[in-house]
Amino acid sequence: MGHPSPIRNSATSAPLRLWFFDTATMPASSPLATFLDGRVSIHVGDLTRHAVDALVNAANASLLGGGGVDGAIHRAGGPAILDACRAIRASRWPEGLPTGEAVLTTAGDLPARYVIHTVGPVYGQHGGREAELLANCYRNSLQLAADNALTSLAFPAISTGVYGYPPSEAAQVVSTTLTAVLATLPGMAEVRLVFFSPADGAIFLRHHRF
Numbered sequence: 001m002g003h004p005s006p007i008r009n010s011a012t013s014a015p016l017r018l019w020f021f022d023t024a025t026m027p028a029s030s031p032l033a034t035f036l037d038g039r040v041s042i043h044v045g046d047l048t049r050h051a052v053d054a055l056v057n058a059a060n061a062s063l064l065g066g067g068g069v070d071g072a073i074h075r076a077g078g079p080a081i082l083d084a085c086r087a088i089r090a091s092r093w094p095e096g097l098p099t100g101e102a103v104l105t106t107a108g109d110l111p112a113r114y115v116i117h118t119v120g121p122v123y124g125q126h127g128g129r130e131a132e133l134l135a136n137c138y139r140n141s142l143q144l145a146a147d148n149a150l151t152s153l154a155f156p157a158i159s160t161g162v163y164g165y166p167p168s169e170a171a172q173v174v175s176t177t178l179t180a181v182l183a184t185l186p187g188m189a190e191v192r193l194v195f196f197s198p199a200d201g202a203i204f205l206r207h208h209r210f
Contacts, residue, residue, distance in 0.1 A: 039188070040178055040193065047069060047194040052152040054104070054112055055112045056154065056156065057116065058118070058157075059085075061098070061119050064089075067162070073110070076109065077106075077110045081106060081115060100132075102117065103118075104116050116153070118137040118141050122163045123166070130159075134165065135174075135176075138155065138174060138178060142182070151187055151189045151190065152189060153188075153190070156194055167204065168207040172207055174193070
């Protein structure tokens, strides 16, 4: 059962009505809000439960797994994902995946069909190019999906955890990037933005620029 919490929309000062759920039981298909005629939806909970064409993994450059979303995807998807990542390292990116680039692998045991791995920027370590690189994560993931005839994706909040990107700033970058890129990809029917906690989702809804 949810409990409503009014939050002010920074652009209009109108109250937004959010429902805060027990994320352990909330269906993956229950959005908090939608934008761009329903093509973008906001969710809270476990990214790995989303049955979409591809989950986007906030990977590290090694592509060999890690903590946070990266570790959760590898644990839930099983060893097939790591095997595929090792093959990509051996054949295409022997020095590691560069920040902002994206690659596609099997999803293993996940309900999604594929995983798109992208490396987000570490805030404060890219000479002021953090926003550009974060936008590239979303842009390149969407283009890679479109190139492979995938029409639904679920993203985590890339770089806003241990990489230190301020969630309020990321909300602006992500929303403006999605607006621009989706205008060029009419076949991309659904993009889910999946946040770890209700507080994270609320920050996005206060600061987005859809």
